[in-house]
Every structure is written in structure tokens, then in C-alpha cells.
Amino acid sequence: MPLSPDQQAEVDALRDAPQQTLRATAPGIEQHLYRAHDVLDHGFVRVIDYMGDDSAICQAARVSYGRGTKSVQNDEGLIRYLMRHWHSTPFEMCEIKLHVKLPVFVARQWIRHRTANVNEYSARYSILDREFYIPAPDHLNAQSVVNNQGRGALLEGEEAARVLDILKADSNRAYDHYEQMISEDGQSGLARELARMNLPANIYTQWYWKVDLHNLFHFLRLRADAHAQYEIRVYADAIAKVVADWVPAAYGAFEDYRMGGAQLSAKGLECVRRMLKGEEVTQETSGMSKGEWREFEGVLNDPA
Amino acid sequence: MPLSPDQQAEVDALRDAPQQTLRATAPGIEQHLYRAHDVLDHGFVRVIDYMGDDSAICQAARVSYGRGTKSVQNDEGLIRYLMRHWHSTPFEMCEIKLHVKLPVFVARQWIRHRTANVNEYSARYSILDREFYIPAPDHLNAQSVVNNQGRGALLEGEEAARVLDILKADSNRAYDHYEQMISEDGQSGLARELARMNLPANIYTQWYWKVDLHNLFHFLRLRADAHAQYEIRVYADAIAKVVADWVPAAYGAFEDYRMGGAQLSAKGLECVRRMLKGEEVTQETSGMSKGEWREFEGVLNDPA
Amino acid sequence: MPLSPDQQAEVDALRDAPQQTLRATAPGIEQHLYRAHDVLDHGFVRVIDYMGDDSAICQAARVSYGRGTKSVQNDEGLIRYLMRHWHSTPFEMCEIKLHVKLPVFVARQWIRHRTANVNEYSARYSILDREFYIPAPDHLNAQSVVNNQGRGALLEGEEAARVLDILKADSNRAYDHYEQMISEDGQSGLARELARMNLPANIYTQWYWKVDLHNLFHFLRLRADAHAQYEIRVYADAIAKVVADWVPAAYGAFEDYRMGGAQLSAKGLECVRRMLKGEEVTQETSGMSKGEWREFEGVLNDPA
Amino acid sequence: MPLSPDQQAEVDALRDAPQQTLRATAPGIEQHLYRAHDVLDHGFVRVIDYMGDDSAICQAARVSYGRGTKSVQNDEGLIRYLMRHWHSTPFEMCEIKLHVKLPVFVARQWIRHRTANVNEYSARYSILDREFYIPAPDHLNAQSVVNNQGRGALLEGEEAARVLDILKADSNRAYDHYEQMISEDGQSGLARELARMNLPANIYTQWYWKVDLHNLFHFLRLRADAHAQYEIRVYADAIAKVVADWVPAAYGAFEDYRMGGAQLSAKGLECVRRMLKGEEVTQETSGMSKGEWREFEGVLNDPA
Structure with a gap:
């Protein structure tokens, strides 16, 4: 949904007013x-x-007087070293502030990341808009039969249609009733802080969210992961693209050491060592449970 | 709503099994x-x-080898001193873990207190129960006409009845549809992580919440306050009673220095000084805005 | 102590390179x-x-699309309202990063403020400079006889001279020995991470410290306070001047509602009410301890 | 150094007074x-x-009414699953409070773990004891020649003797001067908050430190690691033994998935896959820098 003309005008006004600053400036993110x-x-x-x-x-890792840069190549090497050795504090020296519009059930997962600053649109004070998340047909999945916490195959045909009908109808009815309850036409009008309780979890809310780069990487590692719920993953993916433009060296190190890498357990590591010596290792001889072994094989075979 | 017989049996089993410990034990809270x-x-x-x-x-304030107690009277004096002078770290040395069942819209306010540990019942993994908060008639208020963020007079008659009808009907319909969507009778069954989005914010969730005493006092100060929404205030009130039994001296100091006290601004303090010298001070001569002056008068006159 | 020519050149290079940005820019702090x-x-x-x-x-408090400004006057009113009502999250939306050089015993107090990001110069990795804090004669005080945690009168004459001689001699000797131990001239050279243990707490260290405005205000309230140790208070004072230039409206509200104000206890408030009705209240009839009463009188009489 | 008789008597008094409680009790840690x-x-x-x-x-992971236990075996499986999948919040539901006596330079590293509660013995208020850390001869190492941040071979002979002489003499002289400066014999006596600045970083301090199990595991992973400075590692090792007795299943999972495991980068994982297919991979064909390759080989060959 596009911004309203008023909102777009506010955005445009800000984009038309570049200013001079002595602060460190990252050209790659200015465009965003x-x-x-x-x-x-x-x-x-x-x-x-x-x-x-x-x-x-x-600059922070070196506690330096100037920019801390020796050369772009040195900087990248240092950043990779810091990431590899879990020296997280220098990454905390970068900070980003986002304005996010998202369904309430996504917001409820997101807020569990506590090391961040948040200002959410207040439904005690203000009236929410009639905007609800309705899944696209290609993201309307059945409950997974192998993973209690995931999705299986796409819903099809009549079942899919019926689900979409329910979600749309219930959302709209709930919003109609919300409006009726708070209306002051010929009545007192229910308090907003009470009326909001009728609204379902697919209604959109918005917030300002500010976080440092270390904690943002942690968020991305968990939420851009294949096991995260699709509806929060798409936010993580959108943010990841911004971060790649903002701090390309740090993002590259993050991709290599965190997103693309894997944590092996002591047992897993021992199995790899045995396999590299030519031994045939099976789940039975691995010391791992079936679930662990399946995940271990997944790491070694890389489904991607 | 009472616990189910199974739940009650689990609770009873725990209450029937006292054990010996060398840890500090607070008799007042054991009963809870x-x-x-x-x-x-x-x-x-x-x-x-x-x-x-x-x-x-x-004990922590004194970094002592034993219990840190000189005498109950000395302890109380020290605790009052610590509270009065904002020495917060000794209060962090006490911790409490609660199991709370609460409506989602209350949980959304509560979770904004970030310095706590939380495990919430997962609606990705499990199926929520059919339990919704429906306000009692004496807590069904109109929007305040003086405070955008509060409640005014009680709703009455037909308007109240209509609101309650809407809340009950919408809750039940939403839950019926939730059940229908996840059902696997003759269909695949929508993923739980998606189906939950149809449920309104008055559905109950539950969580384990663990917090230290300093941060709990901060929570109570904001949420047991008259400006807090009624539906979270009743939780804060229930917790406050437990805390009073657990750490009576600390709770007494908290009541005196935080809950029952007031923060005066520099302007407010100057007005008090002038008034104590016999000067008649009005809003016009106070240097305060009308809103500040009204709040200042409220403090001096204590509506309670 | 002035920066070295190299350090000054690095600083000058940064100050000579203004860049364009679309971000919010605060002219008052750019000069710093x-x-x-x-x-x-x-x-x-x-x-x-x-x-x-x-x-x-x-902007964050309103979760707005543009700058959030209606007018400078409205903004100031909103900021004062937020500060008065302990709405702290909008203040968390501002962030500052400082490079600080400070004695180790000051750093040890400072670091107790946990909600901040820190990168300290590493004495495991690098060699510290020969720079020690030696108090100026007008800050060389005796132990207070009324407050176990404070300073009394200035030391004078021979006693002052002897103290300064000790501090200077011990600092220099410790550093000489530090250098001798890590030297690789004709020996292996003690590991830096060990040699540093010989250095006293008045040696200077440095760090990058990044904090949001809400937590910075909390730091200033405690550390710019008259009860804080002089050697950290001067840092708080220096930072406070910067903040006043950076966010003048927020700083003004902070001065009025926090620094210049006072927290009255329930008992103190009740005494004020009685006094305003003309009653003569004494410590004996106040319900307060002697210590509390003395502090209460201090608030009402304002020594400043 | 043994506790003083007074301190030992305080400890004994606590150990002689078991009490009844309804709380969860862990027999393995009661003995500690x-x-x-x-x-x-x-x-x-x-x-x-x-x-x-x-x-x-x-219990917290399941948000259950009772103990959350199905069987010991099930519990262990769940705990391993939670650890493997970085579900950290259930581990935050356990908490431990320690009294630690440690040299100041160790305390300065330790305090960088911010998600914990601390009360340190105050040298503003109290007088420190004459206790200094002097390394044993088998932990007196030279600066490493390969790692700027580590130790190399042991110091020997005269060099070792000279270092120990310096450390002992400087510690004692610093403490003598500390005592002289604060003495009130025939003088005013320097304020304690100032006198402490003369004391070197090997003096002992003490604190109460309280932390949840998740953050404690994070502390142990970094500080019980071979790259941590020896003087903090021995504290981590001592704590690790306590934790193994307290929560054996969680500690076992921690050992397998964190301490004994390894994080492979995307490049490292790709190399392992190629090696398992029989390819000979060298640093040149690995895409890794020399430093990364050396660490990667270390992981695959396990020096232990």
C-alpha cells in the first residue's frame, strides 16, 4: 500500500533538505x-x-583519535577478525533507527528482542487504521506434519478460499465494530484503550525501532533464518539489504561467519574428524539423537 | 476462572513437597x-x-560474609537509606518468578518493561484456549473527554449492553473460525502460526516472567499508578500485595519514597518555598503551564 | 594536556571534511x-x-512520517510533558558517542552504568601512556567526618604536600617498573596483560562510550549531583554542556524536572501539606528519622 | 588465604540453619x-x-502449571533441543548469586558482561585490605610473540625473580602509603575516595554478582576459553564446576554445543564439504586468509 499523499509529501520534504555535517557519513545508506x-x-x-x-x-576497536581507518583493506581484515572472534562491542558503535509498519502478531515476536529502543503507535491514545494482513495465496500453508512449529504444503482450492474469506470477513467485521464502539454519534463512545481489544492480531501497527549493529545482526541471524516465520523473515530480509549497503564490510563478515556458517557440536566435530579420516559414520555410531543427526547431515549436505 | 482439576493437582503436588534448603528463605512469601x-x-x-x-x-549492600543483618531495625534503616538515595543495585539482588495469565493487549503493555526474562506460551506451536477478557459492567468506560489517553464515565444502558454483546460475539466467532481453520477434519489444516492472526487482543495468553526487585518496583510505580490502564493495574496491585509479604521493609520504603511521594520540579519546589514564606502563588505567577499547575495543585492537595 | 600534534592532525582532518547528509542534523552540537x-x-x-x-x-513520540515537528513551541511542550510523566522511550531515540580519557578509578564508577556501549583501550594488547591524575591542591580533601562516603575540608600545608609527593612518586615508580618489566632489552619481557597489574588507579585510560539520551540523563542526574565524587562530576558537567547545545528543549526539561527538582516522600509531602495549613512541624512530629528530616529541610531551604 | 575466624563463623552459622521451602531445590548445589x-x-x-x-x-519452556517435568530423559532432550536451537529464554529462568573476591584488573574485565547485577565493596566508604595478587612462578609468562593479546613462554631465573620482587615491593609500598595518607594520627587524613587511587590493579576487591544461567553460559564460553587471560579463566573454571553440579543437563548441553563445539564460517563449511568429497583443499584454494586457515585447521585437528 502506497503512502498517502500527505505522508509522501512529508517524506519528500525530508529528502529535499540535505544538510552539512561533520559526522561520519555512509553514502550507501543515504539513498535509503x-x-x-x-x-x-x-x-x-x-x-x-x-x-x-x-x-x-x-575507530572504536582501536580507540583512535581519527577515523580509525588505515586502509579499506585493513579495515575489512580487522572487521572480519572481530566478527570471527566474537568481539561484539565495536559493532555496537553503529546504530540505526527504522520506522516499521507491521502486523501485530509480527510485532509480538519482534519485541522479544529486548536490546533495542521502541516507540509504538498508541492505540490507547489514537485510532488504528483499517489495514489488515491477508496472506497471499502462495503463503497460505498447512500446519507442518514434521515440525510442530512450522508450515507444510500450500493450502489449495476450496480450503484456501475459505480461509481467506474468513480472515477478510472477520477483520472487516472486527473493524466495523471497533468503529461503532468508539463512535460518539448519539452515544458516549467506548474508551479507545478498551475498544482496541476487539481487533485481531493481523491488524497493522507501526513503530520506531532503534538498535545497534551487533544486536541487529543477532536479530537478522534469528529472523532471516529459514526457521523463522515467513511474515517476520520478509522484514529481516528487507533490513538485511539496507545493512549490506550501509556497512558492506561488516555485512560481508556477518554473512560468512554467521548466516552462511554453522555451529557444530562437540559430537558433530568429532564425527567430521572421523569422516575426514575415511571412517563411515552413521547416526548409530555418531552418539547423536536422530534429530541431531538429521540436522548434522543437513549442514554437511547444504540443501541450498 | 478456577484452574482445571489437572492443573490444580499439579499445583497441589508442588505445595505438598517442602524441601530443606540452606538458602535465605522468606516466610511471608512461602504461603503464596x-x-x-x-x-x-x-x-x-x-x-x-x-x-x-x-x-x-x-547483605549485598555490605558485601558481607554472613546474612548482612545487624538487627531488623538497622536493616530497615539501611533499606530506607538505599531507597531514598537511589542506590538501586542492592534491590537487584532479590528476584521473583511469576506465572501470569493475562489478555494479549495487557501483555503488549507489560512486555515494554525490557529488563525482565519472559517465556510466553507459543501460539506457533500450541493451540490457544477459548478464554477472552470481557470487561465487567463497572469497568466499561467511555473515552475521557479531558485526557486523550484515559477513561471517562461508565457506559450505561443500551450502549453498555451493545458493547458487551459485540465483544462476546466477536470473540466467540473469531475462536470458532480459528478452530475451523486449524481443524484437520477433511482438510489440511491451516498452520497455527497463521491461524492465530484471527484472534482478537482480548484473548488470554500466559507467560513466565522473572524480574529483579528494583525493576519490579519500577514496574509497580508505573503500572500500579492511577494513570495506568485498569486492566494492567489490577495485575500490578496483585503483585504489590505479594511483594509486601515477601520483603516488608523494602516494600515499606518503596511506598513511602516512590508510590506515596511526588517528584517536584525546580519550579514547583520554588513555589512551595514561596508559599511557605506566606506568599500567595497562582498559576500566572508560578512559571508553570496550566497543565503543570493543575498537576502541582493535585500533589499539594492530595485527592486521596 | 593538549593532544599530540599527530592526534591534533587527525582531529583537524575530520573537522575539515563536512559532508552532505539527509539525516536530522543538530547545529548546536556540530561545533563540538x-x-x-x-x-x-x-x-x-x-x-x-x-x-x-x-x-x-x-517524531518518535508521534510515530510520524516526517520530522514530527508541528512548531518549536509545540515540540517543547510535548518534550516537557514526556519528561514530567516519565515517558522515557522517546528520549532513547537520540544517541551520542563520546571519546573519553579518564583515570581508571573514575572509569570503574562510570562503567556501572550498564545501558551503554563501551570500547576501552586494551592494556592486554597495547602499552599505556605515562599519564596519571594528580589532584590539584584545591581538590585535595580530608575524609568527611559526617559522611562516610564523602570529603571534608581541604588538606593543608605539610600534609597536603606529603600526599602529593606520595602520589607523584608512586605513580612514576610504578610506571618505571611497568616499563622495565615489559621491556625486551636483554630479557623476554613480561606479558602486558600481567605487567599492567602494577599500575595504580590514577593512571589514565580511554574509551569510546555510546549511550542514548534517556540513559545519559540518568547518568547526569547521578554523576552531576553534589554527592558524586568530584572527579567524575567534572566529566558529567562537561557532558551536560554539550547536551544543552545538542537538545536544548530536552535539556531544559531535564534541568527543571530532574536536576533542579526533588523527590518528596509520602511523609515529606504530608509535612508540606501540614506546613502550608500553618502547622509548625518538627522532626519529632514529622515521622521522619533525623537523617531524613535534615535532608527534607535541605530541600525546602535550598542551600543554593 | 583462608577466611578469618569471624568470617568463617558467619559462614558456618548460615550452613547450620537449613530451612523448609516449597521452592524448587537443586541438591547438587546446596553443598556449595x-x-x-x-x-x-x-x-x-x-x-x-x-x-x-x-x-x-x-517448566518455563512449556509454561506449565507444575514442575514441567515429564521424565528426566524427556527433560534432557528438551534442554538439548533448546540449546541447539538458540532458544535462550528458558535458560534465563535460572539465576545464581555469587560472592567473589578477585583482583581489580580481573574485575575490570568481568564487569564488561553487562547483563548481571553487581554490588562491589566500596573503597569510597570503606578501607581495602592489604591483599594483592602475586602470580605463581608457573603463571609468569612473557609477552607472546605471535599474539599481541596473549602470553608466551614462562619467565625464568633472574628475570622472573626481578618481576616478582617489583610486584611485591610496589604493592606493599603502595599500601603503606595508602594507610599513611588516610591515617588520622596527627593529621586530617585524606578522603578514602582519593587515597584509593594510589593502589595498583592487583589489589583484591570483592563483590556480589548475580546473573541468569543464559548470560552465565555466555560468560563461561568467553572466559573459560583458552584465549581468555589465565587470571579470569580460573574463576570461570571454578564457577563451571558449580554449574555442572547445579544444572547437570543444561551444563552437559552447554559443553556439547558451545564449549566443545565450533562455529564454521560459510567458507569453512564449503571446504569441509569439498574435503568430504575427497578433494585436497589448501589455504590457497580455500578462499580464507592465512589466519583463518590456521584457525580452521586447528578446529579440524583438535589440539586437545
Whole structure:
């Protein structure tokens, strides 16, 4: 859903007013400032502000007087070293502030990341808009039969149609009733802080969310992961693209050491060592449970 | 709503099995362990565990080898001193773990207190129960006409009846549809992580919540306050009673210095000084805005 | 102590390279960027970066699409309202990054403020400089006879001279020995991570410290307070001046509602009410301990 | 150094007074309560209190009404699953409180773990004891020649003797001067908050430290690691033994998935896959830098 003309005008006004600053500036993220990156059917992610860049990570790691840069190559080497050895504090020296519009059930997962600053649109104070997340047909899945916490095959035909009908009808009815209850036409009008309780979890809310780069990487590792629920993963993916433009060296190290890598257990490591010596290792001889072995094989065979 | 017989049996089993420990034990809170204190129509607060007591606060403040107690009177004096001078770290040395059942819209406010540990019942993994908060008639208020963020007079007559009808009917319909969507009778069954989005914010969820005493006092100060929404205030009130039994000296200091006290601004303090010298001070001569002056008068006149 | 020519050149290079940005820019703090504000005999505070301004606080509080500004006057009113009612999250939307050089015993107090990001110069990895804090004669005080945790009268004459001689001689000897132990001239050279243990707590260290405005205000309230140790208070004072230039409206509200105000206890409030009705209240009739009463009188009489 | 008779009597009094409680009790850790586990020459770790056990982790993960235990075997499987999949919140439901005596330079590293509660002995308020860490001859190492942040070979002969002489003499002289400066014999006596600045970083301090199990595991992973400085590693090792007795299932999972395991990068994982297919991979064909390759080989060959 596009921004309203008023909202777009506010965004444009900010984009038309570049200013001079002595602060570290990251050209790659300036282009993203204020623009809305669409996510799901009505959601978005907008970069509102940022602090620091790849050099700022090195500057802090070296506690230096200047930018901390020796050369781009040195900086990248240092950043990779810091990431590899879990030296997380220099990454905390970069900060980003986002404006996010998202369904309430996504917000409820997101907020569990506590090391961040949040200001959410208040439904005690204000009236929410009539905007609900309705899944696209290619993201309407059945309950997984192998994983209690995941999705299986796509719903099809009549079942899919019926689900979409329910979601749409219930959302709209709930919103109609919300409006009727708070209306002051010929009545007192129910308090907003009470009326909101009738609204389902697919209604959209919005917030300002500010987080440092280390904690953002942690968020991305968990939420851009294949096991995360699709509806939060698409937000993580949108943010990941912004981060790649903002701090390319740090993002590269993150991809190599965190997203693309894998944690092997002591047992898994021992199995790899035996296999490299030519031994045939099976689940029975691995010391792992069936579930662990399946995951271990997945790591070694890389389904991607 | 009472616990189910199975749940009650689990609680009883725990209450029947006292054990010996060398840890500091607070008799006042032992009686509360595991019992459900009812809150709202289906909610509760249950104490699951605690660490420390009034003496533990003093023990940590003194970094002592023993209990830190000189005498009960000395301990109380020290605790009052610590509270008065914002020495918060000794209060962090006590910890409490609660099991709470609460409506989702209350949970969304509660979770904003970030310095706590939380495990919430997962609606990705499990199926929620058919339990919804429906306000009692004496807590069904209109939107306040003086405070955008509060409640005004009670709704009456037909309007109240209509609101209750809507809330009940919509809750039940939403739950019926939730059940229909996830059912695997003759269909694949929508993934739980998707189906939950149809459920309104008055459905009950539950969580384990663990917090230290300093941060709990902060929670109570904000949520047991008259400006907090009624539906979270009743939880804060229930917890406050438990805390008063657990750490009576600390709770007494909290009541005196935080809950019952007031923060005066520099302007407010200057006005008090002038008034004590006999000067008649009005809003116009106070340097305060009308809103500040009204709040200042409220403090001096104590509506309670 | 002035920066070395190399350090000054690095600072100058940064100050000579303004860049264009679309981010919110606060003119009042740009002048401070990178410059060293001297504190104590060898310390300093330098602003390395900042995020946000007064408008950014309002923008987040309103979750708005644009700057959140209606007018400067409205913004100030909103900021004062937020501060008065302990709505802290909008203030968390501003962030500042400082480079600080400070004695180790000051750093040990400072680090107790946990909600901040820190990168400290590593004495495991690097060699510390020969720079020690030696108090100026007008800050060389005796132990207080009324407050176990404070200072009394200035030391004078021979006693003062002897103390300064000890501090200087011990500092230099410790550093000489540190150098001798790590030297690789004709020996293996003790590991730096071990040799540092010989250095006293008045040696200077440095760090990058990044914090949001809400937590910075909390730091200032405790550390710019008259009860804070002088050697950390001067850092808080230097930072407070920067903050006043950065976010003037927020700083004004902070001064009125926090620094210049006072927290009255329930008992204190009740006494004020009685006094305003003309009653003569004494410590005996106040319900307060002697210590509390003395502090209460101090608030009402304002020694400043 | 043994506790003083007074201190030992305080400890004994606590150990002689078992009490009844309804809380979850972990027999394995009760034996540790209050006892001092010696660390270094004058330091110790003492368990003051704890909350929860292995079952409490499962109880929270299941948000259950009772203990959450189905069977010991099921509990262990669940705990391993939670650890493997980075579900950290159930581990936060256990808490431990320690009394630690440690050299100041160790305390300065330790305090960087921010998600914990701390009360340190105050040298503003109290007088420190004459206790300094002097390394044993088998832990007196030269600076590493391959790692800027580590130790190399042991110092020997005259060099070792000279270093120990310096450390002992400087410690004692610093303490003599500290005592002289604060003495009130015939003088005013320097304020304690100032006098302490003369004391070197090997003086012992003590604190109460309280942390949840998830954050404690994080501390142990970094500080019980071979790259951690020896003087903090021995504290981590002492704590690890306590934890193994307290929550054996969680500790077992931690050992398998964290301490004994390894994080492979995307490049490292790709190399393993190629090697398992029979390809000979060298640093040149690995895509890794020399440093990364050396660490990668270390993982595959396990020096232990």
C-alpha cells in the first residue's frame, strides 16, 4: 500500500533538505533514508537515521583519535577478525533507527528482542487504521506434519478460499465494530484503550525501532533464518539489504561467519574428524539423537 | 476462572513437597508459592520462585560474609537509606518468578518493561484456549473527554449492553473460525502460526516472567499508578500485595519514597518555598503551564 | 594536556571534511564534534557522533512520517510533558558517542552504568601512556567526618604536600617498573596483560562510550549531583554542556524536572501539606528519622 | 588465604540453619552454598543463592502449571533441543548469586558482561585490605610473540625473580602509603575516595554478582576459553564446576554445543564439504586468509 499523499509529501520534504555535517557519513545508506521499502501487503521498513559506518567500527576497536581507518583493506581484515572472534562491542558503535509498519502478531515476536529502543503507535491514545494482513495465496500453508512449529504444503482450492474469506470477513467485521464502539454519534463512545481489544492480531501497527549493529545482526541471524516465520523473515530480509549497503564490510563478515556458517557440536566435530579420516559414520555410531543427526547431515549436505 | 482439576493437582503436588534448603528463605512469601491469585475474569498471578529477602538487600549492600543483618531495625534503616538515595543495585539482588495469565493487549503493555526474562506460551506451536477478557459492567468506560489517553464515565444502558454483546460475539466467532481453520477434519489444516492472526487482543495468553526487585518496583510505580490502564493495574496491585509479604521493609520504603511521594520540579519546589514564606502563588505567577499547575495543585492537595 | 600534534592532525582532518547528509542534523552540537574538552589534568571528552535532535524525540513520540515537528513551541511542550510523566522511550531515540580519557578509578564508577556501549583501550594488547591524575591542591580533601562516603575540608600545608609527593612518586615508580618489566632489552619481557597489574588507579585510560539520551540523563542526574565524587562530576558537567547545545528543549526539561527538582516522600509531602495549613512541624512530629528530616529541610531551604 | 575466624563463623552459622521451602531445590548445589572455593592466591567464589534447576528450564519452556517435568530423559532432550536451537529464554529462568573476591584488573574485565547485577565493596566508604595478587612462578609468562593479546613462554631465573620482587615491593609500598595518607594520627587524613587511587590493579576487591544461567553460559564460553587471560579463566573454571553440579543437563548441553563445539564460517563449511568429497583443499584454494586457515585447521585437528 502506497503512502498517502500527505505522508509522501512529508517524506519528500525530508529528502529535499540535505544538510552539512561533520559526522561520519555512509553514502550507501543515504539513498535509503526515509523511503518506504514495501513488505507484505501493507507494511514497510523506512530508515529514519543511522550512526557510523564500517570505519566507525574500526575507530572504536582501536580507540583512535581519527577515523580509525588505515586502509579499506585493513579495515575489512580487522572487521572480519572481530566478527570471527566474537568481539561484539565495536559493532555496537553503529546504530540505526527504522520506522516499521507491521502486523501485530509480527510485532509480538519482534519485541522479544529486548536490546533495542521502541516507540509504538498508541492505540490507547489514537485510532488504528483499517489495514489488515491477508496472506497471499502462495503463503497460505498447512500446519507442518514434521515440525510442530512450522508450515507444510500450500493450502489449495476450496480450503484456501475459505480461509481467506474468513480472515477478510472477520477483520472487516472486527473493524466495523471497533468503529461503532468508539463512535460518539448519539452515544458516549467506548474508551479507545478498551475498544482496541476487539481487533485481531493481523491488524497493522507501526513503530520506531532503534538498535545497534551487533544486536541487529543477532536479530537478522534469528529472523532471516529459514526457521523463522515467513511474515517476520520478509522484514529481516528487507533490513538485511539496507545493512549490506550501509556497512558492506561488516555485512560481508556477518554473512560468512554467521548466516552462511554453522555451529557444530562437540559430537558433530568429532564425527567430521572421523569422516575426514575415511571412517563411515552413521547416526548409530555418531552418539547423536536422530534429530541431531538429521540436522548434522543437513549442514554437511547444504540443501541450498 | 478456577484452574482445571489437572492443573490444580499439579499445583497441589508442588505445595505438598517442602524441601530443606540452606538458602535465605522468606516466610511471608512461602504461603503464596504456586497458588493462583485471580485477576480479571480468567487471569491470575502465581509466584513460582523467589530469591532473597530484606536481609539479602543489606547483605549485598555490605558485601558481607554472613546474612548482612545487624538487627531488623538497622536493616530497615539501611533499606530506607538505599531507597531514598537511589542506590538501586542492592534491590537487584532479590528476584521473583511469576506465572501470569493475562489478555494479549495487557501483555503488549507489560512486555515494554525490557529488563525482565519472559517465556510466553507459543501460539506457533500450541493451540490457544477459548478464554477472552470481557470487561465487567463497572469497568466499561467511555473515552475521557479531558485526557486523550484515559477513561471517562461508565457506559450505561443500551450502549453498555451493545458493547458487551459485540465483544462476546466477536470473540466467540473469531475462536470458532480459528478452530475451523486449524481443524484437520477433511482438510489440511491451516498452520497455527497463521491461524492465530484471527484472534482478537482480548484473548488470554500466559507467560513466565522473572524480574529483579528494583525493576519490579519500577514496574509497580508505573503500572500500579492511577494513570495506568485498569486492566494492567489490577495485575500490578496483585503483585504489590505479594511483594509486601515477601520483603516488608523494602516494600515499606518503596511506598513511602516512590508510590506515596511526588517528584517536584525546580519550579514547583520554588513555589512551595514561596508559599511557605506566606506568599500567595497562582498559576500566572508560578512559571508553570496550566497543565503543570493543575498537576502541582493535585500533589499539594492530595485527592486521596 | 593538549593532544599530540599527530592526534591534533587527525582531529583537524575530520573537522575539515563536512559532508552532505539527509539525516536530522543538530547545529548546536556540530561545533563540538571531535574537539577535546579538557577535564582534570590529562583527561578530555570528545563528541565523536550523535543521532537525532529535539525534533527526533517528538517524531518518535508521534510515530510520524516526517520530522514530527508541528512548531518549536509545540515540540517543547510535548518534550516537557514526556519528561514530567516519565515517558522515557522517546528520549532513547537520540544517541551520542563520546571519546573519553579518564583515570581508571573514575572509569570503574562510570562503567556501572550498564545501558551503554563501551570500547576501552586494551592494556592486554597495547602499552599505556605515562599519564596519571594528580589532584590539584584545591581538590585535595580530608575524609568527611559526617559522611562516610564523602570529603571534608581541604588538606593543608605539610600534609597536603606529603600526599602529593606520595602520589607523584608512586605513580612514576610504578610506571618505571611497568616499563622495565615489559621491556625486551636483554630479557623476554613480561606479558602486558600481567605487567599492567602494577599500575595504580590514577593512571589514565580511554574509551569510546555510546549511550542514548534517556540513559545519559540518568547518568547526569547521578554523576552531576553534589554527592558524586568530584572527579567524575567534572566529566558529567562537561557532558551536560554539550547536551544543552545538542537538545536544548530536552535539556531544559531535564534541568527543571530532574536536576533542579526533588523527590518528596509520602511523609515529606504530608509535612508540606501540614506546613502550608500553618502547622509548625518538627522532626519529632514529622515521622521522619533525623537523617531524613535534615535532608527534607535541605530541600525546602535550598542551600543554593 | 583462608577466611578469618569471624568470617568463617558467619559462614558456618548460615550452613547450620537449613530451612523448609516449597521452592524448587537443586541438591547438587546446596553443598556449595556459602563455602569459599579458593581461586588464585587470595581470591574465592562463594555461592550465596540460586533459583531454579534443570526442571525449571523445562517448566518455563512449556509454561506449565507444575514442575514441567515429564521424565528426566524427556527433560534432557528438551534442554538439548533448546540449546541447539538458540532458544535462550528458558535458560534465563535460572539465576545464581555469587560472592567473589578477585583482583581489580580481573574485575575490570568481568564487569564488561553487562547483563548481571553487581554490588562491589566500596573503597569510597570503606578501607581495602592489604591483599594483592602475586602470580605463581608457573603463571609468569612473557609477552607472546605471535599474539599481541596473549602470553608466551614462562619467565625464568633472574628475570622472573626481578618481576616478582617489583610486584611485591610496589604493592606493599603502595599500601603503606595508602594507610599513611588516610591515617588520622596527627593529621586530617585524606578522603578514602582519593587515597584509593594510589593502589595498583592487583589489589583484591570483592563483590556480589548475580546473573541468569543464559548470560552465565555466555560468560563461561568467553572466559573459560583458552584465549581468555589465565587470571579470569580460573574463576570461570571454578564457577563451571558449580554449574555442572547445579544444572547437570543444561551444563552437559552447554559443553556439547558451545564449549566443545565450533562455529564454521560459510567458507569453512564449503571446504569441509569439498574435503568430504575427497578433494585436497589448501589455504590457497580455500578462499580464507592465512589466519583463518590456521584457525580452521586447528578446529579440524583438535589440539586437545
